[in-house]
Amino acid sequence: MAKRQLAMVMDLNKCIGCQTCTVACKTQWTNRNGREYMYWNNVETHPGAGYPRNWMEAGGGFDDQGNLKDGIIPDMVMDYGVPWDYNHDEIFNSSADEFVLSPNTDPVWGPNWDEDVGIGDWPNSYFFYIPRICNHCSNPGCLAACPREAIFKREQDGIVLVDLERCQGYRYCIAGCPYKKIYFNPKISKSEKCIFCFPRIEKGLPPACAHQCVGRIRFVGFLDDEESQVYKLVHKYKVALPLRPDFGTQPNVYYVPPVLAPPKFDENGKPIENEQRLPMEYLEKLFGPEVHQAIKTLEEEMAKRERGEESELMDILIAYNHADMFRLDHNYYEKIAAEQGLKGSEYFKIVDVRYIQGANTKKVEGVFGKVYFETQPALKKEEENKEHH
Amino acid sequence: MALSRRDFLKALGASGAGITLGGNAAFAKQDAIIVEDPRQSYPNTSYTENMYRGEFSYTYGEKEDHGTAYHCVNCQGNCAWDVWVNNGIITRENQVANYTPINPKIPDFNPRGCNKGVQHSHVTYEKDRILYPLKRVGKRGEGKWKRITWDEAITEIAQNIYETMLKKGPEGLFIHVGAGMLTEARGAAGKRLGTLLGAVRNYIASYVGDMFPGVTVVYGEGNIGCSYDFFYTTNVNIWWGQDPNKTRIPDAHFLWEGRYNGAKNIVITPEFNSTCIHADLWVPVKAGYDGFLAMAIINEIIQKKLYKPKFVKHFTDLPFLVRLDNKKLLRLEDIDPEKSPELDHEVFKIFEEKGEGKEFEPHATFFSWNTKTNKLTVMPGTEGAPVKTLRLKDVGWDIDPALEGEWEVTLKDGKKVKVTTVFELVKKEAQKFAAEKTWKLTGVHPTIVEQLAKEIALPKVVMISMGFTIGKYFNGMLAQRAIASIPGLVGRLGPYGGFNTENEWAISGMGKLSGFAGKYKQRFASGFVQEYVLGNMLKDVEKLYDDEDIRRATGLSKEEYLKKVKEDLDNFGNDEKWKENFHNKDGKPYWDTVETFLIFADSRFRRNKGATYREAFLKKAKFFAYVDWRMNSTAQYADIILPAKSMYEVWDLRTNPGYHRYANMAQPPQNLKPIGEAKSEWEICTMIVEKIQELAMKKYKETGDEKYIKIPDPTHSKTGYRELDKLVEEYTKGGHLRTDRDAVELALESVDQFKPNTIETIRKRGGFLQLNEKAGKTSPLYPDKPYNSFENNLYLFERFETLSGRLTYYVDHDRWIEAGAAVPTAKEPIRPKRYPFVLMTPHARWSIHSTYKESSLLQRLQRGVPYIMINPEIAEKKGIKDGDEIKVFNNLGEFYAMAKIYPSCPKDAIIIEHGWEPFYFKGNISHNTVNASPLNLLELSDAWGHLKFGGNWDGNQHAYETTVDIEKA
Ligand code: SF4
Numbered sequence A: 001m002a003k004r005q006l007a008m009v010m011d012l013n014k015c016i017g018c019q020t021c022t023v024a025c026k027t028q029w030t031n032r033n034g035r036e037y038m039y040w041n042n043v044e045t046h047p048g049a050g051y052p053r054n055w056m057e058a059g060g061g062f063d064d065q066g067n068l069k070d071g072i073i074p075d076m077v078m079d080y081g082v083p084w085d086y087n088h089d090e091i092f093n094s095s096a097d098e099f100v101l102s103p104n105t106d107p108v109w110g111p112n113w114d115e116d117v118g119i120g121d122w123p124n125s126y127f128f129y130i131p132r133i134c135n136h137c138s139n140p141g142c143l144a145a146c147p148r149e150a151i152f153k154r155e156q157d158g159i160v161l162v163d164l165e166r167c168q169g170y171r172y173c174i175a176g177c178p179y180k181k182i183y184f185n186p187k188i189s190k191s192e193k194c195i196f197c198f199p200r201i202e203k204g205l206p207p208a209c210a211h212q213c214v215g216r217i218r219f220v221g222f223l224d225d226e227e228s229q230v231y232k233l234v235h236k237y238k239v240a241l242p243l244r245p246d247f248g249t250q251p252n253v254y255y256v257p258p259v260l261a262p263p264k265f266d267e268n269g270k271p272i273e274n275e276q277r278l279p280m281e282y283l284e285k286l287f288g289p290e291v292h293q294a295i296k297t298l299e300e301e302m303a304k305r306e307r308g309e310e311s312e313l314m315d316i317l318i319a320y321n322h323a324d325m326f327r328l329d330h331n332y333y334e335k336i337a338a339e340q341g342l343k344g345s346e347y348f349k350i351v352d353v354r355y356i357q358g359a360n361t362k363k364v365e366g367v368f369g370k371v372y373f374e375t376q377p378a379l380k381k382e383e384e385n386k387e388h389h
Numbered sequence B: 001m002a003l004s005r006r007d008f009l010k011a012l013g014a015s016g017a018g019i020t021l022g023g024n025a026a027f028a029k030q031d032a033i034i035v036e037d038p039r040q041s042y043p044n045t046s047y048t049e050n051m052y053r054g055e056f057s058y059t060y061g062e063k064e065d066h067g068t069a070y071h072c073v074n075c076q077g078n079c080a081w082d083v084w085v086n087n088g089i090i091t092r093e094n095q096v097a098n099y100t101p102i103n104p105k106i107p108d109f110n111p112r113g114c115n116k117g118v119q120h121s122h123v124t125y126e127k128d129r130i131l132y133p134l135k136r137v138g139k140r141g142e143g144k145w146k147r148i149t150w151d152e153a154i155t156e157i158a159q160n161i162y163e164t165m166l167k168k169g170p171e172g173l174f175i176h177v178g179a180g181m182l183t184e185a186r187g188a189a190g191k192r193l194g195t196l197l198g199a200v201r202n203y204i205a206s207y208v209g210d211m212f213p214g215v216t217v218v219y220g221e222g223n224i225g226c227s228y229d230f231f232y233t234t235n236v237n238i239w240w241g242q243d244p245n246k247t248r249i250p251d252a253h254f255l256w257e258g259r260y261n262g263a264k265n266i267v268i269t270p271e272f273n274s275t276c277i278h279a280d281l282w283v284p285v286k287a288g289y290d291g292f293l294a295m296a297i298i299n300e301i302i303q304k305k306l307y308k309p310k311f312v313k314h315f316t317d318l319p320f321l322v323r324l325d326n327k328k329l330l331r332l333e334d335i336d337p338e339k340s341p342e343l344d345h346e347v348f349k350i351f352e353e354k355g356e357g358k359e360f361e362p363h364a365t366f367f368s369w370n371t372k373t374n375k376l377t378v379m380p381g382t383e384g385a386p387v388k389t390l391r392l393k394d395v396g397w398d399i400d401p402a403l404e405g406e407w408e409v410t411l412k413d414g415k416k417v418k419v420t421t422v423f424e425l426v427k428k429e430a431q432k433f434a435a436e437k438t439w440k441l442t443g444v445h446p447t448i449v450e451q452l453a454k455e456i457a458l459p460k461v462v463m464i465s466m467g468f469t470i471g472k473y474f475n476g477m478l479a480q481r482a483i484a485s486i487p488g489l490v491g492r493l494g495p496y497g498g499f500n501t502e503n504e505w506a507i508s509g510m511g512k513l514s515g516f517a518g519k520y521k522q523r524f525a526s527g528f529v530q531e532y533v534l535g536n537m538l539k540d541v542e543k544l545y546d547d548e549d550i551r552r553a554t555g556l557s558k559e560e561y562l563k564k565v566k567e568d569l570d571n572f573g574n575d576e577k578w579k580e581n582f583h584n585k586d587g588k589p590y591w592d593t594v595e596t597f598l599i600f601a602d603s604r605f606r607r608n609k610g611a612t613y614r615e616a617f618l619k620k621a622k623f624f625a626y627v628d629w630r631m632n633s634t635a636q637y638a639d640i641i642l643p644a645k646s647m648y649e650v651w652d653l654r655t656n657p658g659y660h661r662y663a664n665m666a667q668p669p670q671n672l673k674p675i676g677e678a679k680s681e682w683e684i685c686t687m688i689v690e691k692i693q694e695l696a697m698k699k700y701k702e703t704g705d706e707k708y709i710k711i712p713d714p715t716h717s718k719t720g721y722r723e724l725d726k727l728v729e730e731y732t733k734g735g736h737l738r739t740d741r742d743a744v745e746l747a748l749e750s751v752d753q754f755k756p757n758t759i760e761t762i763r764k765r766g767g768f769l770q771l772n773e774k775a776g777k778t779s780p781l782y783p784d785k786p787y788n789s790f791e792n793n794l795y796l797f798e799r800f801e802t803l804s805g806r807l808t809y810y811v812d813h814d815r816w817i818e819a820g821a822a823v824p825t826a827k828e829p830i831r832p833k834r835y836p837f838v839l840m841t842p843h844a845r846w847s848i849h850s851t852y853k854e855s856s857l858l859q860r861l862q863r864g865v866p867y868i869m870i871n872p873e874i875a876e877k878k879g880i881k882d883g884d885e886i887k888v889f890n891n892l893g894e895f896y897a898m899a900k901i902y903p904s905c906p907k908d909a910i911i912i913e914h915g916w917e918p919f920y921f922k923g924n925i926s927h928n929t930v931n932a933s934p935l936n937l938l939e940l941s942d943a944w945g946h947l948k949f950g951g952n953w954d955g956n957q958h959a960y961e962t963t964v965d966i967e968k969a
């Protein structure tokens, strides 16, 4: 196992399906070089086919015995969707009566084709959003499937990467990943995938999808850092669960399951008490049997807050301070860099000091004890007052 | 650049069904270093890592080079972005995410910015970017352009403006800044030019149908409410006709964080939208029946005595007396204050004494019946009362006005009339809409009405937020008013919540950018009637709505209705009529004298309803110049197109709307490589005034005749003239205001609420400043609390900007009385019954109106072509499958789009998100073709109290009032 593991928690009660994350990742990594069709981060409407289409039925992952299961490579046209372009330039030389701005290939499927569709029928329809990135699994199906051992987990943080020097483009990894989160790059004939934005993290900037998530649903930190929200949500409160744990890859992206939904209506339009819009079986399929306890915990803590009581869990999920959602432990990366002889390297120069706390953060004595990062004066003041009294 | 589909298929070497690969297949591992377990350790990782590290460094560039920006289109987000740049090319953008938290117990506003903003870098370099000044060389719309120099372009525009001024005067000009540029600094360039020349422009909000006239009726202004962090602190939030998860993306987190903090979210919309999914209650109201539901709630609140009498007596006109003989409010002019036997003469005198020289205005002074003295008592705080406070008890008076009862009052001529309270009349009207009676119309079960009334009345803090859709129905103004009337009954102002449309900050001093200290009056035209003036809307209305439709919605026959509309329209049309009738007669100001058009950032041809607008407009436009950064369906028909800079290339400042307390500053990245020959609007306008002055001076020097530099303008210039020899001096403030950067500097110097700040302090922070305490209009802006309107009214008893000085429930304009709308009420939609489906066109998640609709990155996350959402049951009946092309039609026309089967769509409606440019559709015919926008006579009314044409009182274009049928194409 990698020495430490970075993780992300996504709160599905807060996700608004805006796809800011998707586009942020795209402009950071996948708008070029054969990656155009890839969505290292996608957001899909559930219940639904997802992206690539029907990925949950496309095999890969491990069976109960720990054997890798067969899988398929999704189809470019019908499952991923071809990234069409437009005849934008023709508007300058066509008559307005004739010009039609149109895709250069007939769209038949795409990464968000069934946006907001879900299930049921008005007024009792239902849907919610699941954003997905590579899970940087502890037991990656992609890695196990690669005959060249060209996929590895970074020792320092467990990020799963394809060694592009070694990768020969066999694409077994795609079949082997049950989440279909590794992609074939036709331009370089190698596989590529979400890299958890490690180059950003190494410089003190959270992953693009998480940092730029405007719904503020994503927490990033090390799972062994007991002060991190990911630790608390995953281990302490156990409200953050992996997606499809039955696939056996041990994901390191976790989800707070959706608990909020309005009542359904009877045929007279009267709200029906105690009937879920979203069947529990569906949530159980997605998040495993633990989902019951997680939902119970969430409901109990929400009820506390409604009564005006304190709840640490609610405080975490509310995330008062956006900067506090990320604990990137920059001191740790500096140490690694030094060990690798990369000290002083451009790649580790901090570009942003707001997110770099972590288990290895040096605590410097200040007037009231700790010294905090200057960028968070509100927090600093509050803590100082607390200590003062 | 994306690979084409064929390339991809080739590269993949596979198509059709996916290929199956065995997971454990053995493979020859030639020449590879042996790796024991790549989960544990891996020998050499640097090739891959350094490649990605290099890519990141490339996109990030150097921090010092970065720009700051936000998107100035008609999106209300106003989010600060860090613009990354490498070697002069913009690579991407990342939210600044540095807004200072105001309180450790309230979530901050980071990282503000949405899915559209996050790809502006991409469209900045898209191929529809206008790079050079272009001159039309074929017929209009033929698509034949010639690249010309800036000087040639500016000369042609200046010549046309000058000729029109000489021939027709300023009223021949139309200079308009559209919804594509809603910022204070940048948008002011074109506005300043228009105001200086005396050109006509119309209000934007009403033109795009985003005004809140019904809210103005009640509160005296339409844009009121809170900063979005307020929603975190409430007990209940009601989202009426709104989908904040889609249309308030940067602020939506406050809803769900508020939920975790114990606040309920209730959504009232016909479709089960993306906000409903996590709401506590969704109320599926039938499209266009929101007003009926609001009235049912009002009835429930009154019948169950959930209203707050003490509040209502102070802050509403509900205790005011109404004459039963003519339904008019009882005014001071009706009685003889000397002789009236019922009047409390003592209070009357004290008001005169305390008035500090102010006298009663008999037409705007009103009464209640004081239960303490059992006398007719003049009310303080009205527009015509010398005493301006809303206090009912003060030195010298103690009024406890009756809410219910009937009395007799002696008029001037000795005649006696019966009077009652507004409250009694509201109560009576509301009874007509009791939940049991309106259930079948609204689709809302009475138990829900009961619940809503309680949720609104009982908790400590409740906020009703209303979206733009409500005003898009023909009787939407009445629905807005009915909804806005609810919170006043239950005592909600300031800290107790109330009503939210869009908060606006006070930014005094900004007027310096667009105005001339009152020297010139802007020729403001109505946005409401634009389609009638520049287009042929009346014809479409006549065609679409039959007598029965119009009777149902107005109570008038088609003939009567059309006659009145035409009469109202006829009250305006030029300077002369304006002078005669402005604030005097019903109708809305407009000028059909316009012939030379200069339009900035307004894709109007994609917005106009009906099929004939464009043709009519182009016939009117002798000359039409258009300024924008991208080609659109309006630019396609221009005579001259000028390339504007887009959002990351200019200096700009934006404050409003007041969703948050920060003003953002745009500063272009250092060393940015120019994109084509684009220029900022400030530079463009400066060039235009220079050229006009040059032309005028030349003519003057040639002839010695002053008429070539002095254009008469008796109605809109204090001097009576527009002096063309002083244009440059005036426009540039003596040379100090020529560029976009000058504008930003002037704004920073002039606006009180920005102090203390300079470009440097703002840049350091990440491109924004925090407004100081003076920014609150009707409440203080506390340093550590979210903002909400009307705290000053609640605690300091300040009057509202209404005729009664209070929240207004009674409008006794003759036309309103005639229409049965003196008190809040609801009326049926006008949409034809001949077709089965309401066409709903809500704001999209994917575009700000038409802006960003053409982005390939965003289209790939939709369906690439316009699509229509249809309920599955309806689709099945019609034999329509997902992905089919369908025809949508009524007797105005037809258009084609892709079907999307959508379970959350009601069965009596179909949904197409708005903003699609016509050129996305077959035959250049969009969804607006099947729509007409009828004028509501109440919205046309004027000259009553605070209902006078202006930024708060125009009407809305009605986008939701058509029905259609569909079939598989
Ligand atoms: S999600 Fe898929 S690609 Fe990512 S580590 Fe797990 S198995 Fe590999």
Ligand code: SF4
Pocket (backbone or CB within 6 Å): A024, A025, A026, A028, A029, A040, A041, A133, A134, A193, A194, A195, A196, A197, A207, A208, A209, A210
């Ligand atoms: S972590 Fe980075 S690479 Fe991975 S999905 Fe998010 S933005 Fe994309």
Ligand code: SF4
Pocket (backbone or CB within 6 Å): A014, A015, A016, A017, A018, A019, A020, A021, A022, A043, A129, A131, A212, A213, A214, A215, A216, A217
């Ligand atoms: S940006 Fe955040 S809220 Fe928006 S879709 Fe992505 S994960 Fe959800």
